[in-house]
Amino acid sequence: xxxxxxxxxxxxxxxxxxxxxxxxxxxxxxxxxxxxxxxxxxxxxxxxxxxxxxxxxxxxxxxxxxxxxxxxxxxxxxxxxxxxxxxxxxxxxxxxxxxxxxxxxxxxxxxxxxxxxxxxxxxxxxxxxxxxxxxxxxxxxxxxxxxxxxxxxxxxxx
Numbered sequence: 747x748x749x750x751x752x753x754x755x756x757x758x759x760x761x762x763x764x765x766x767x768x769x770x771x772x773x774x775x776x777x778x779x780x781x782x783x784x785x786x787x788x789x790x791x792x793x794x795x796x797x798x799x800x801x802x803x804x805x806x807x808x809x810x811x812x813x814x815x816x817x818x819x820x821x822x823x824x825x826x827x828x829x830x831x832x833x834x835x836x837x838x839x840x841x842x843x844x845x846x847x848x849x850x851x852x853x854x855x856x857x858x859x860x861x862x863x864x865x866x867x868x869x870x871x872x873x874x875x876x877x878x879x880x881x882x883x884x885x886x887x888x889x890x891x892x893x894x895x896x897x898x899x900x901x902x903x904x
Contacts, residue, residue, distance in 0.1 A: 755801060757801040771811075791813070791828075796857070797816060798852045800845060802832070810842065812828070823857075824859070824900075827861055850901070862884070862898065862900045863876065864896050864898045882900060885898065
């Protein structure tokens with residue numbers, strides 16, 4: 747792993763780097779799930795209080811991203827991680843682990859007690875990342891509840 751090469755910073759979720767990374771993710775997911783791959787992420791969701799959009803860079807090149815957003819107003823202690831992505835050429839080098847670590851650190855700093863996320867069952871590498879990072883599978887929630895291709899996870903923050 748070459749984590750020393752990775753820097754993760756807060757970025758504008760509507761900026762050109764974010765748009766490129768989100769489009770790449772949507773294209774990849776679309777190919778796996780035979781749909782548009784866009785999901786329900788709205789960049790503005792990552793601009794509200796207690797949210798963030800992060801971009802990972804290697805040698806000043808944007809190679810990964812992830813968003814942290816409030817999960818549900820009725821559950822203000824839970825955040826949701828969305829749109830985690832790393833470019834194909836940087837996978838397996840610790841970038842996703844660092845983005846996830848930074849999202850969790852932000853969640854703690856915002857006062858969240860736990861983070862949730864949804865991923866697809868056709869993304870075994872994502873599921874492996876989350877389980878390795880201490881996430882446990884939970885009942886599917888919200889719009890994912892009836893989706894047979896969804897898998898939901900949660901991690902309590904210490």
